[in-house]
Structure formats: structure tokens, C-alpha cells
Amino acid sequence: xxxxxxxxxxxxxxxxxxxxxxxxxxxxxxxxxxxxxxxxxxxxxxxxxxxxxxxxxxxxxxxxxxxxxxxxxxxxxxxxxxxxxxxxxxxxxxxxxxxxxxxxxxxxxxxxxxxxxxxxxxxxxxxxxxxxxxxxxxxxxxxxxxxxxxxxxxxxxxxxxxxxxxxxxxxxxxxxxxxxxxxxxxxxxxxxxxxxxxxxxxxxxxxxxxxxxxxxxxxxxxxxxxxxxxxxxxxxxxxxxxxxxxxxxxxxxxxxxxxxxxxxxxxxxxxxxxxxxxxxxxxxxxxxxxxxxxxxxxxxxxxxxxxxxxxxxxxxxxxxxxxxxxxxxxxxxxxxxxxxxxxxxxxxxxxxxxxxxxxxxxxxxxxxxxxxxxxxxxxxxxxxxxxxxxxxxxxxxxxxxxxxxxxxxxxxxxxxxxxxxxxxxxxxxxxxxxxxxxxxxxxxxxxxxxxxxxxxxxxxxxxxxxxxxxxxxxxxxxxxxxxxxxxxxxxxxxxxxxxxxxxxxxxxxxxxxxxxxxxxxxxxxxxxxxxxxxxxxxxxxxxxxxxxxxxxxxxxxxxxxxxxxxxxxxxxxxxxxxx
Amino acid sequence: xxxxxxxxxxxxxxxxxxxxxxxxxxxxxxxxxxxxxxxxxxxxxxxxxxxxxxxxxxxxxxxxxxxxxxxxxxxxxxxxxxxxxxxxxxxxxxxxxxxxxxxxxxxxxxxxxxxxxxxxxxxxxxxxxxxxxxxxxxxxxxxxxxxxxxxxxxxxxxxxxxxxxxxxxxxxxxxxxxxxxxxxxxxxxxxxxxxxxxxxxxxxxxxxxxxxxxxxxxxxxxxxxxxxx
Numbered sequence: 001x002x003x004x005x006x007x008x009x010x011x012x013x014x015x016x017x018x019x020x021x022x023x024x025x026x027x028x029x030x031x032x033x034x035x036x037x038x039x040x041x042x043x044x045x046x047x048x049x050x051x052x053x054x055x056x057x058x059x060x061x062x063x064x065x066x067x068x069x070x071x072x073x074x075x076x077x078x079x080x081x082x083x084x085x086x087x088x089x090x091x092x093x094x095x096x097x098x099x100x101x102x103x104x105x106x107x108x109x110x111x112x113x114x115x116x117x118x119x120x121x122x123x124x125x126x127x128x129x130x131x132x133x134x135x136x137x138x139x140x141x142x143x144x145x146x147x148x149x150x151x152x153x154x155x156x157x158x159x160x161x162x163x164x165x166x167x168x169x170x171x172x173x174x175x176x177x178x179x180x181x182x183x184x185x186x187x188x189x190x191x192x193x194x195x196x197x198x199x200x201x202x203x204x205x206x207x208x209x210x211x212x213x214x215x216x217x218x219x220x221x222x223x224x225x226x227x228x229x230x231x232x233x234x235x236x237x238x239x240x241x242x243x244x245x246x247x248x249x250x251x252x253x254x255x256x257x258x259x260x261x262x263x264x265x266x267x268x269x270x271x272x273x274x275x276x277x278x279x280x281x282x283x284x285x286x287x288x289x290x291x292x293x294x295x296x297x298x299x300x301x302x303x304x305x306x307x308x309x310x311x312x313x314x315x316x317x318x319x320x321x322x323x324x325x326x327x328x329x330x331x332x333x334x335x336x337x338x339x340x341x342x343x344x345x346x347x348x349x350x351x352x353x354x355x356x357x358x359x360x361x362x363x364x365x366x367x368x369x370x371x372x373x374x375x376x377x378x379x380x381x382x383x384x385x386x387x388x389x390x391x392x393x394x395x396x397x398x399x400x401x402x403x404x405x406x407x408x409x410x411x412x413x414x415x416x417x418x419x420x421x422x423x424x425x426x427x428x429x430x431x432x433x434x435x436x437x438x439x440x441x442x443x444x445x446x447x448x449x450x451x452x453x454x455x456x457x458x459x460x461x462x463x464x465x466x467x468x469x470x471x472x473x474x475x476x477x478x479x480x481x482x483x484x485x486x487x488x489x490x491x492x493x494x495x496x497x498x499x500x501x502x503x504x505x506x507x508x509x510x511x512x513x514x515x516x517x518x519x520x521x522x523x524x525x526x527x528x529x530x531x532x533x534x535x536x537x538x539x540x541x542x543x544x545x546x547x548x549x550x551x552x553x554x555x556x557x558x559x560x561x562x563x564x565x566x567x568x569x570x571x572x573x574x575x576x577x578x579x
Numbered sequence: 580x581x582x583x584x585x586x587x588x589x590x591x592x593x594x595x596x597x598x599x600x601x602x603x604x605x606x607x608x609x610x611x612x613x614x615x616x617x618x619x620x621x622x623x624x625x626x627x628x629x630x631x632x633x634x635x636x637x638x639x640x641x642x643x644x645x646x647x648x649x650x651x652x653x654x655x656x657x658x659x660x661x662x663x664x665x666x667x668x669x670x671x672x673x674x675x676x677x678x679x680x681x682x683x684x685x686x687x688x689x690x691x692x693x694x695x696x697x698x699x700x701x702x703x704x705x706x707x708x709x710x711x712x713x714x715x716x717x718x719x720x721x722x723x724x725x726x727x728x729x730x731x732x733x734x735x736x737x738x739x740x741x742x743x744x745x746x747x748x749x750x751x752x753x754x755x756x757x758x759x760x761x762x763x764x765x766x767x768x769x770x771x772x773x774x775x776x777x778x779x780x781x782x783x784x785x786x787x788x789x790x791x792x793x794x795x796x797x798x799x800x801x802x803x804x805x806x807x808x
Contacts, residue, residue, distance in 0.1 A: 177777060
């Protein structure tokens with residue numbers, strides 16, 4: 001770390017490099033820098049090593065069909081806090097190749113694979129550039145603007161009537177195969193040879209023969225239907241005896257095309273879709289999306305709405321951490337009993353959500369400029385009872401039964417260790433990053449909403465193992481309670497929405513990135529608007545998707561029974577991993 | 580279930596014996612025991628799976644219906660709760676799991692996605708309803724259905740089981756049942772039952788004369804005519 005780490009270099013950045021390498025992005029509504037493709041690696045290395053942008057948070061790309069080029073977008077931060085370094089590389093559509101940053105930032109691994117899969121941009125030098133969400137052999141790159149899905153109707157919503165002449169038109173009937181499929185011309189299904197996943201298996205590390213102790217080498221597929229994988233997630237593990245030699249996650253089994261659908265939707269139509277990303281924390285997804293769009297619109301949120309938003313986000317965090325802890329115990333083998341205890345309070349919080357939003361899980365509660373309904377005093381009373389009585393009692397119970405439980409400690413201590421350097425390099429976020437001792441919390445590092453006036457601590461661990469992740473989660477519940485108590489004390493009365501409720505919002509052209517500290521880590525939305533009612537580009541920075549990059553480094557060398565727990569401690573939700 | 584449910588209402592059992600003795604038919608006894616021990620497969624796809632967990636947890640408690648025994652293996656389960664969006668990448672596994680379940684087996688499509696594709700229907704990787712591939716017994720609407728709705732769906736399934744008769748059920752008929760062909764992941768999802776249709780509709784749309792001209796031209800240029808298919 002040099003002194004340059006501590007100053008903000010963004011204003012004078014262009015002068016630091018030879019002319020032409022780096023330009024300011026001067027399109028109206030855009031910010032950041034445009035870097036020449038040939039000098040990307042050098043630029044990134046300088047920014048990381050000399051200026052301390054050690055945390056590459058997000059990699060994505062957007063397709064500008066009219067201009068015939070792709071923008072590959074990078075968001076990097078300093079883990080000591082501060083604004084983002086946004087840099088972009090522009091490549092022509094017919095020559096879509098960009099140097100890979102995996103060697104500098106290992107956390108870019110899955111994200112670059114995702115960009116390759118969905119946009120068709122090659123990353124030169126990527127160690128394992130396979131499709132990640134779709135399967136090898138799938139025709140086309142779906143997020144390109146000129147790629148059309150089988151049920152394509154029009155470019156953007158609202159569509160023309162689906163009930164012309166009083167009769168419904170079924171999307172299936174319009175398709176020649178009467179199904180959601182399309183094939184290239186001249187395709188013959190009988191001659192098709194399915195992909196045998198050779199690339200996947202040949203990429204696995206194997207061990208050399210063990211001289212002292214004869215063990216068999218095995219390749220085990222866990223998932224996609226497996227009780228311990230928290231949904232439809234698959235791990236391919238190569239084993240030496242019981243020891244894990246290498247692991248490769250396979251995902252995409254719940255890839256439901258959130259981003260493609262969102263680019264056809266209007267801005268507000270996307271709000272209920274964000275609920276279904278991480279379906280246990282819908283409020284916090286709403287929050288990030290609302291922030292991103294509000295940033296573009298320049299909206300000020302009324303005071304009361306801000307309080308309600310933070311209140312809901314913190315209740316979500318409490319709920320999620322209970323859930324995560326309960327299922328961590330499930331993964332440890334405490335079959336269901338412990339998780340039943342842990343999710344008891346979750347129901348009470350869901351009751352509150354149901355009362356204010358009308359739905360238990362898919363709240364769809366936030367709007368651009370506020371929230372959709374006010375919170376009544378009875379609900380506030382209920383929350384008051386929860387945070388002053390029930391939840392602290394539950395936490396005491398946790399402490400009594402779990403925190404010093406010998407079995408829990410022996411199973412979790414020293415397992416799945418991630419050092420602070422590794423955690424930063426792998427772009428992990430949330431409790432994983434903090435358990436490794438990095439005090440990085442978006443609520444503090446880059447405060448949004450009213451977090452700058454709330455008092456709470458950023459919890460960190462010391463060892464970066466599973467036990468510390470458990471401790472961080474439990475302590476974060478305590479901090480959330482602290483925040484909720486302050487909110488209940490200070491909540492003002494007043495309007496809950498800026499302006500009038502509207503179905504169609506006018507969003508000026510430009511790009512924006514809204515992020516919150518979700519329960520699982522940094523939840524962000526990257527949005528490009530072209531002034532029309534629909535987003536031009538819509539990308540979700542899903543925390544658990546990126547946290548999964550750290551699964552393989554954490555699992556190598558551990559026993560196969562522990563990999564389930566390591567996965568459980570990441571706390572993945574497949575809706576968000578696969579989107 | 581109370582013994583009244585088991586006894587045939589036509590037969591009178593003395594009051595004092597009603598807790599010990601039931602007069603009934605084989606069908607009724609068979610269905611009564613089956614419907615009160617429907618073991619679901621421990622199989623969650625998406626958001627609906629969380630509501631399924633909530634339904635199994637203490638507040639809603641599936642155990643009241645004899646359904647608390649979630650089996651991770653398809654070979655030990657009676658009902659498959661398809662709880663969430665079915666994607667093209669996942670459907671081969673779902674069909675395989677369904678084929679591995681022993682008869683009698685039932686399928687519940689929980690939520691809008693499993694029933695029809697739901698909000699994600701237009702997506703390129705989404706199967707528009709699990710019933711495109713496997714037969715569904717009960718559809719539960721909702722996104723996601725509340726635990727109460729799930730319980731109602733399971734009770735509807737119990738009613739369906741009650742109405743079946745040993746004489747007619749498929750698993751006591753002669754001959755083994757046909758497994759459903761597992762779909763293949765190609766350039767898009769290939770339903771092998773529709774292979775002929777796919778080949779026919781994917782033919783290049785050229786007029787016969789044009790095609791002949793194209794072949795002639797190719798021959799003139801010294802290229803081999805393009806392989807059919």
C-alpha cells in the first residue's frame with residue numbers, strides 16, 4: 001500500500017497515464033473512464049497496486065446495437081471505503097474480445113464467464129471460459145440485443161393486446177413447435193450429439209498417487225437434486241479418499257432469464273421481478289433497485305419513507321440470518337429440529353410483511369421515490385414487541401445452545417478458512433468478507449438512505465472460518481435490532497412517496513449503479529437508460545453468485561462432509577445465483 | 580382420521596366398538612392408508628420451496644396430514660412437489676426423477692411457474708409448465724402459494740387418492756408402465772417425442788426450384804452440396 005491509496009485519484013486519473021490510454025466517459029449521464037483494450041491489464045494493475053482499488057465488485061457488459069459495439073463495464077472499490085472506480089472497455093461487436101482480469105482479480109472468474117455466456121464477449125486468458133448459466137451447445141448469446149427468444153412478441157412492453165377480437169392468444173400456439181423452443185434451420189434432433197461435459201471434467205485437478213496410504217480417486221456429482229445444496233445447485237467434486245482435491249460448481253438450473261425479461265419490461269414492472277431474485281430477502285432487493293433508478297431520476301425520498309425502507313431492510317436481515325443459521329445447522333446434520341427453532345421468528349416477521357405489503361415473501365413494496373403503503377401504528381407496535389422481547393430471547397437461546405456447543409465448534413472451527421487477502425481478491429461480500437476480518441459494509445463504506453445517521457457496528461471475525469461466519473451473522477442480528485430500535489424511536493410522520501404514484505416513470509438517459517448491503521452481501525443493480533420507458537441494460541450484481549467463486553478455494557483440502565457446511569455458510573439462494 | 584372415515588356408512592358398528600372395529604371395503608382401506616402417508620420428495624426448485632419449508636415447519640405443520648417425512652430419494656417418495664420455475668436445463672433431471680419414482684406416484688405443480696411458466700414464461704430458458712413433460716395431478720395457483728394454499732392442494736390430492744379404485748389404477752394393470760423419454764439439451768431443449776415435428780419444421784424454407792438452382796451453383800463452384808439436415 002502506498003500513500004496514493006489514501007487519496008482519491010479519480011479527478012486526475014486521465015493525466016496519470018500516457019495519452020489516449022484512458023479517457024473520461026463523456027456521454028451525457030455516464031461517468032467513469034474508457035480504457036483502451038490493449039492497455040486494460042496494465043491500467044487495472046496500476047489501479048490495484050498503486051491506488052488501492054483492491055476490490056473488483058462487478059463486471060458486466062452492455063450491448064449498444066446501434067453503435068455496433070459492446071461496453072464491458074467494471075466497478076472497483078477500495079475496501080477502506082470511498083467512491084467507485086468505473087472503467088469500461090469498448091469493443092466492436094464483430095471482434096468481441098477483451099483481456100481477462102482473472103489473474104489480477106480472481107473474483108472476476110464467474111462474472112466473466114457469465115458475460116461470455118450471455119453476451120458472447122470472449123475473455124482472452126481466462127482459465128476456464130465455459131458457459132455458466134446456459135449449457136454448452138446452446139444456440140446464441142441471449143442478452144445480445146439482436147437475439148430473440150422463442151416467445152418473442154415485441155421489443156418492449158407494454159405489448160399490443162393479447163386478446164384481439166375478444167379471444168386470448170396463447171404464446172405457445174404462435175410457436176411452430178407449440179412450445180418455448182427454437183432451432184437453427186436444418187436441425188435434425190436425431191443426429192444431435194449431446195455435450196458430454198468433457199471440458200468440465202477435464203478441468204478438474206486430480207492428485208498424483210498417494211504413496212503412504214492407498215486411496216481411490218473418485219469424481220462425485222452432488223446435485224442438482226440433492227438435499228444439501230439449497231436448491232438446484234450442482235458441485236462436481238474430485239476426491240482422494242475423503243479429501244477434496246478440486247471442486248467445480250455448476251449452476252444455471254434456475255436461470256430464469258431475469259435480465260432479458262427486465263430489458264423488455266418497463267421500469268416499474270421490474271419491481272416484482274426483483275422480489276424473486278433472492279426470494280428470502282425481497283425487501284432488500286427492492287431497495288437496491290429503487291436506489292439505482294432514483295439515482296437516474298434524481299428523486300428525493302421523503303423522510304418517513306426512508307425510515308420505513310431501512311426498517312424493512314433490517315427486518316429482512318434479521319429474518320435472513322435466522323434462516324441461514326438454521327439451515328447451517330441442518331447442513332451440519334442436526335436434521336430439521338434446529339432449523340425449526342431458528343425459523344420460528346421468521347414467521348412473525350413475515351406476518352408484518354404480509355400486513356404492510358399484502359404478501360409474505362414477494363413484497364413488491366418499494367416504489368421509485370418511496371414505498372407503496374404506509375405502516376400503521378399497530379404494525380410498529382408489533383415490531384416493537386419483536387425487537388424488545390422475542391428476538392433477543394431467541395438470541396439468548398442461540399447463545400445457550402449453540403455458541404459454545406462443542407459439536408458445533410469442532411465441526412466449524414478452522415473449516416473453510418478464507419484469509420482476508422483471499423476474501424478481497426475473490427470479491428466476496430457480506431458476512432463472508434467480514435468474517436475474514438475485512439470491515440467492509442456498504443452501509444458504512446458508501447452510506448445510502450439514512451444509514452449515515454444510525455448507530456451500529458460493523459461486525460468482523462478474526463479467523464475467516466465457518467464458526468466466525470456464524471458468529472458474525474448472530475452479531476449482525478443484534479446490530480439490526482439496535483438499528484430497528486433507533487428507527488422506532490425516531491420515525492417521523494409525513495408523506496411516504498415523492499410525487500404522485502405513477503405506472504410509467506420518466507427516467508433520463510444515462511447509467512447508474514445502486515447498491516445496498518443486503519443480508520448476503522453487496523446487492524447492486526446496474527441500469528442503463530436511453531430515455532425510453534424501458535431499461536436499455538439491466539444487470540444484477542448478485543452477492544451469492546460472486547461469493548460462490550470462493551467455494552472451490554475454501555473446499556480444497558477439506559473433507560467431503562464439510563463441503564456441505566461450507567456451502568451452507570455461504571448462504572446461497574439459487575434465485576439470485578442463477579437469476 | 581376418525582374411524583368413521585374408514586367404515587362404510589352402510590354398515591352399522593355398535594357404538595362401543597367403533598374405536599376398534601371398522602367394516603369397510605378393500606378399496607377404502609387401501610386408499611385410507613395411502614392418503615394418510617403421502618411422503619413428498621425433498622425437492623425444491625425456487626421461491627415456492629421456501630413456502631414449502633414454511634408449510635413443513637411448526638406453524639403449518641405438514642405432519643398433521645402424515646406428510647412430514649420428506650424423502651430425498653425419489654425411490655421412497657409418493658408425491659413430487661414441483662415447487663418453482665422449471666427451466667430447460669433442469670427438466671431432464673426432473674423427468675429422470677419422475678421416472679425413478681415407484682407407482683403410485685403423484686405430481687403437484689406448486690405455483691404459477693410450475694403450472695404454466697408464470698411470470699417467467701417468456702424467458703428463453705423456462706419450460707412453460709411442468710405438464711409439458713410429466714402428468715400433473717394438482718395445480719396450486721399463487722406466486723408463491725401461501726402454506727395454506729399448499730395444504731389445500733395436498734388435501735385435494737388426498738381427495739383424488741380417495742376416489743381411486745384398485746380395479747382401475749394403472750399400476751395394477753398388466754405390463755410395465757412406459758417411462759417418459761428424457762429431453763435432451765441441444766441448441767434448445769429437444770423433446771424426443773417431438774423429434775419428427777422438429778425436423779420437419781426446421782427444414783430450410785426454400786422453393787423447390789430455388790433449391791435446385793442452389794445445388795447447381797454449388798456444384799459449379801466445386802463445392803459439395805450441403806448435407807441435408
